[in-house]
Amino acid sequence: MEHITTPKVENVKLLDRYMNRKAANGTLYLTATHLIYVEASAEVRKETWILHHHIATVEKLPLATAGYPLLIHCKNFHVAHFVIGQERDCHEVYTSLLKLSQPVKPEELYAFSYNPKMSKENREVGWKLIDLKVDYQRMGIPNDYWEITDVNKDYEVCNTYPPEIVVPRAANKAVVIGSSRFRSRGRIPVLSYLYKENNAAICRCSQPLAGFSARCLEDEQMLQAIREANPGSPFMYVVDTRPKLNAMANRAAGKGYENEDNYDNIRFKFIGIENIHVMRSSLQKLLEVCEMKSPSMSDFLTGLENSGWLRHIKAVMDAGVFLAKAVKDEKASVLVHCSDGWDRTAQVCSLASLLLDPFYRTFKGFMVLIEKEWIAMGHKFSHRCGHLCGDPKEVSPVFTQFVDCVWQLMQQFPCTFEFNERFLLEIHDHVYSCQFGNFLGTCHKEREDLKIFEKTHSLWPFLLQKKQELRNPLYRGFTAYKDLQPNTLPFSFQFWCGMYNRFDKGMHPKQCVLDHLLSCVSQKVKLEDSASELENKLPFLDGPLPSDGCSLSKVGPAASKTPMVNTPQGYEGDPPPALSNGATGGDGDVLSDVDQRNKENLSPHQDLHSHTIEVVDSETKEGKPRHH
């Protein structure tokens, strides 16, 4: 590792934002993939792991009394404030981290070196776990109106689309090719979701190259074909998810939006979701609010309002709700685009699918949804997440916003998702971790060129292995709810503390309902399992997923110890009341267990890659009795 000049620095302090207690000394290690900080304290062994790819910024702050401060901001919203004794050490760690966190070549990404000791066959099976064709079959495609075509097999139509796309049968190759010349980057209208019950479809594309007056016969025929694929409705919606002003400005550059006069029976509509630059600065402002030191309630609420973050989340949700309603209630097909049709369009289409179809609210379905609407359709993860050293203006929290919207839905509909909040956080972590191949590159073609299917692992099998701890114990099953109609009044949108202040444990509820319920469920499952095992000597699981249930035994005992943290706080003076970085006892056990494995092969294959682990001996913790 040519970037690591100092692999180990001693006498490093990790400051805690909330605890008044004197920061203990520890040792900081730089490995090929992680920064690891080990606190050298007698009673508490505390490790902090930060994956290099998760590091967003590294800053050297002015000299403090204790030494040279180094402030690290992570893409998963972890903030670590180290103080290093020697200036030279600090500078070397700083320069190493700058390089390690910003690889230049794709081959340097973690996924290419990550080796979970898995057989070649299993790795290949992993990549086949999600098959989009199966999802189209589920929608009833191919059918009389829609077909799966390989017209894009050599990326001639569009180099950011996958080889196989779904288009109306009525649109022949000439129409497809013609339309692609009239759409920005050739991103023609293709099917995103077909609502089987009434044949209304959600389709997606990029903006038309309409300028002030240009037309394209094939593009008009394409839209007609989409409309006619839904014979039940005399019209279709064309939704431009941009603010009208932005769309109009694009006309001057020869792009723009559909002229209602040129297309038969379309209803054109703008939904003002702001662009990636606005979203980036909004998140920046939100994070500044989250990091404020002892803010008053007013500071926080004013900051939250000024960040505009919840306004943007609501805009995305509103658009998703509009699509779902158009399809379900008005039985009309919808064509959605923004500029290139890979950011806002992906958010809105995937949300609408999630609202309409309970399948996407299962583990498998959610994976399919991300593979389909985000990965296959060319959301530029590599650019938006800043995987490689590149243009910072391309970075934007588009996927984060989608995950936030899903979380908002979970708050309103607690029994409708098969998975829990941690599943969302895991996915969000791995979108940035570059540990798995799924989110590398910007489109299917690029992933082929990078040979990710040959050289890297897919995330999904690894998440399924952890299914027991990622499931929602309140899930009432696939058939309990059909479409969701969320309340979109402003008060229904909440600040997601578990995401943006995820590592400030002291802010979270001190007792975890999820853990408790998971342990109830796993105890039941275990009992039912052993009962059925006894009943029939031949246990038969219904369509088991790879190693499904193997982690069962792991979650049970750890989670069933109801985490109880009661922490004394300094209510007087500075810093302010009531926060401590208390990891729960139960959590600690789970993490340390995973961590043990991580350390054994130094290629952790399971968990969060920057987390704080506190293994607290139950007796030493302030001599207080532990609950349960």
Place this chain on the structure above:
Amino acid sequence: MVEIPASDMPLETQQFGTHTGTALPLHPAGLSQGERAALSVCLSVSTDLQPALTPPPLLPPPARLAGSSGTITLRCKDLKVLQLEIPGMEECLNIASSIEALSSVDSVMMMYPFFYRPQSLRLEEGWHLFPLEQYFQQIASQTSQWRLSDVNRDFTTCPTYPPAVIVPAAVGDEALRKVARFRQGGRFPVLSYYHPRNGTAMLRSSQPLTGPNRKRCREDEMLLGTVLDEGERGFVIDTRSVQAAKQARMTGGGTEPKSSYPQWKRLHRPLERGRPLQESFIKLVEACNDTSINMDRWLSRLESSRWLSHVKAALSTACLAAQCLDREEASVLVHGAEGTDTTLLVTALAQVILDPSCRTLVGFQGLLEREWIQAGHPFHLRCSRSAYSHARLKQEAPLFLLFLDCVWQLSRQFPFSLEFSERLLLTLFDNAYASAYGTFLCNNEKERCLCKVKETTHSLWAWLNEPSEKKKYLNPLYSHNALVIWPSVEPQSIQLWQGLFFRWIRSSQHLDEAWAEIQRLVEGDDAPIKGNAGKRLSRSLSDPAARTENER
């Protein structure tokens, strides 16, 4: 008073939001149980009902062609808004004035609890569930430093205290009377909570009447002196700002000066009360009911209502009091000015934080009885009109609601530690403002005696503790937690109490289903399974592999 005794006309009611309405017969004297619902609507209506007469609809149904119709908007104290469309202008006006009159009964004795006679309850039930004597016995079993005094048995020493109070054993009744004359409204320092492990005490009182001439009272100094041992330090938590406390001297009030109370350190933690707090409540409810506002406007109105700031301040101050008792091992005296509002907010909340026995269903009722009702929080004055009243009532202020909100915040941060559920808090809110029961009537025990509340009305506790009723208020996740529950008071940890402020605006169907599911999951976890799982648990905990990781 009643213009139309029973309207036979179909009343179209339209409830605000998604809740579907039902036609409500407006029986004014419905005293039987079946008609309770109807009456409580009348009772809980604010004076501010608006008989807004609407012109006939553009396309009137045939039956209504001849006449016109009117709409009555009822803004209820539980924050519900009802619209009644009533055919016939005259009927509408009559009904409106009847409701107006019935909802603004001035005399306490004319209020519903004096007429409400449910068959399942006996009148005397529930009134003596929480005698102070019993509470005192617990303390007396641990220390002899305190005694039960009946100095106030005829309410002459302090008209807003109950007949019995707990005071330092070393102070005689004569001295107490002198101290009472030195404290506003006679509210001399009494024991609010005894911390059994540390032997420290939380007292409450009103402000001392030091006045501009820095008057002193030997007995007052002596009383507070006896609470502390030599060399010990105590804290006076004054719920006013330094400035406000200073200003109070001009009008005869003040604080304990360092020179006269050398062992006591004063901490000022200003908490809002009175008109500003009521305005905060009104502003918040207005913002919640405005469904047309966008996100930015909503957040800015939430902020400018300042309600959540008050929640944060109340929780922080209660934590401070609890911390003094539990961590600093110091005794505390809490007071503001009158000692009937923010004082009780802090002392009651601190006990919920500190003491697991206050977190049970019955223990919480006892706490409310001791620290709010008997302690003389003027419910009649503070909780008379709720959020919709435009009348500028000088005495109206939602301190009790603020307390319930803070308890809700605790229940959110410690979902296993309170035996009761959100539903109890909502029921208490409803009953504090409009009730069929006498529990929250009047302003203090003296008034309750005069009105014979305990003899002629039913106790809310009797009803809540009926087995069929009780189980509705239990938290399925409850598991006894002996520890102190220190909440986080960071803004990120404090949420708007949607279950209260949006109760009639949003649908709670999905959240109710989630609770039903939780109930099902937890209850499935019953005896035989537990036994089994327990064995498994202990086996895996003693697993050697697990040990090594813990010791790592």
